[in-house]
Amino acid sequence: xxxGFSFNLPAPSDALSYLRGLTPVSQNIYDGIDVEYxxxxxxxxxxxxxxxVAKILxxxxxxxxxxxxxxxxxxxxxxxxxxxxMERIADDILxxxxxxxxxxxxxxxxYRQMREPDTMRVLPFxxxxxxxxxxxxxxxxxxxxxxxxxxxxxxxxxYPPNGFNCRCHVIALLAREAPKDANESGLLRLPxxxxxxxxxxxxxxxx
Numbered sequence: 001x002x003x004g005f006s007f008n009l010p011a012p013s014d015a016l017s018y019l020r021g022l023t024p025v026s027q028n029i030y031d032g033i034d035v036e037y038x039x040x041x042x043x044x045x046x047x048x049x050x051x052x053v054a055k056i057l058x059x060x061x062x063x064x065x066x067x068x069x070x071x072x073x074x075x076x077x078x079x080x081x082x083x084x085x086m087e088r089i090a091d092d093i094l095x096x097x098x099x100x101x102x103x104x105x106x107x108x109x110x111y112r113q114m115r116e117p118d119t120m121r122v123l124p125f126x127x128x129x130x131x132x133x134x135x136x137x138x139x140x141x142x143x144x145x146x147x148x149x150x151x152x153x154x155x156x157x158x159y160p161p162n163g164f165n166c167r168c169h170v171i172a173l174l175a176r177e178a179p180k181d182a183n184e185s186g187l188l189r190l191p192x193x194x195x196x197x198x199x200x201x202x203x204x205x206x207x
Contacts, residue, residue: 024043059077148182152185
């Protein structure tokens with residue numbers, strides 16, 4: 001059983017609250033922030049104009065609030081840079097910003113839903129899932145299909161997103177769907193590559 005969201009529909013209030021609660025910072029400021037605090041800020045890679053970063057965050061909130069597609073967000077950001085006579089931000093950077101922060105906000109909602117007491121009684125196990133294609137990072141690929149109890153501390157380390165443009169997600173499982181070793185400590189069962197490289201720097205959990 002999986003609970004998901006469409007990025008082409010208006011975002012739930014929790015997702016918007018998460019985005020609105022982020023602090024916009026320039027790239028220079030971001031680079032100087034302790035890793036543990038980076039989860040609370042909004043940054044556009046390579047942009048040191050704080051006011052522009054704040055305006056881009058506002059455009060992202062508006063796009064999600066209205067259920068606008070990414071192309072509308074991109075167009076709004078291009079208009080902002082054109083107005084100040086600045087070179088347009090590269091498409092891959094805009095794509096990273098949009099995907100990363102929408103994924104973070106929706107991932108937070110999914111986490112809260114799956115942690116509801118009634119849900120956990122019926123679906124007490126979680127499974128890590130990747131997109132299963134050649135774009136998946138090796139350290140994420142080794143986690144594909146990994147199952148642990150929903151209350152296992154391992155999720156405080158590996159719950160996605162675990163890096164920029166991470167497309168991984170977690171689904172909830174019935175007890176009969178979980179493998180026998182799922183009751184054992186998830187931290188002790190993590191593949192070495194995941195132990196070393198998950199999550200990426202700055203991707204502390206948002207819950």
